[in-house]
Amino acid sequence: MISYRDLLDVFWYSHTPTTMPWSDQYKSVIFYHNDEQKALAEESRDNLQASMNGQIFTEIVPAGIFYPAEDYHQKYYLRGIPRLEAEFEAKYPDINDFTLSTAVARANGYAGGFGTPEVLQEELGLLGLSPEGEEIIKQIAERRGIIPACPVSTAS
DSSP: OOOHHHHHHHHHHTSOTTSOOSSGGGOOEEEESSHHHHHHHHHHHHHHHHTSSSOOOOEEEEOOOOOOOOGGGTTHHHHTOHHHHHHHHHHOOSHHHHHHOHHHHHHHHHHTTBSOHHHHHHHGGGSOOOHHHHHHHHHHHHHTTOBOOOOOOSOO
């Protein structure tokens, strides 16, 4: 479980909020479900804005109906590594199973350079990859310079 505050920390850490979106489809948005989450989101945005130059373009809006991205947008980093994508597609031939797989999501993150070397080492055997697949994900993660874990606030 992660608190909404910690989720906001991860969100701000994981992207550049000063980049103006070139379409609605790719805009940066924080969704909230209640007044407390709205206040936390606005506070986090305002605190970040005070510490940086440039306008923050991230919108803060009420959560509505959720629509998953199109299949071809799912697991973006992993799809750029055909050997790993094929290994996971063989395990999860149904696109819904592929999309919802925790192992696929974790491998996608590592393929994108996210995570820590320690956690990757701990989880590697749990991803269900062949020895060749494990070696590929380690090499890709190393090349992409695994990003240190996001510092999250301790307040909840």
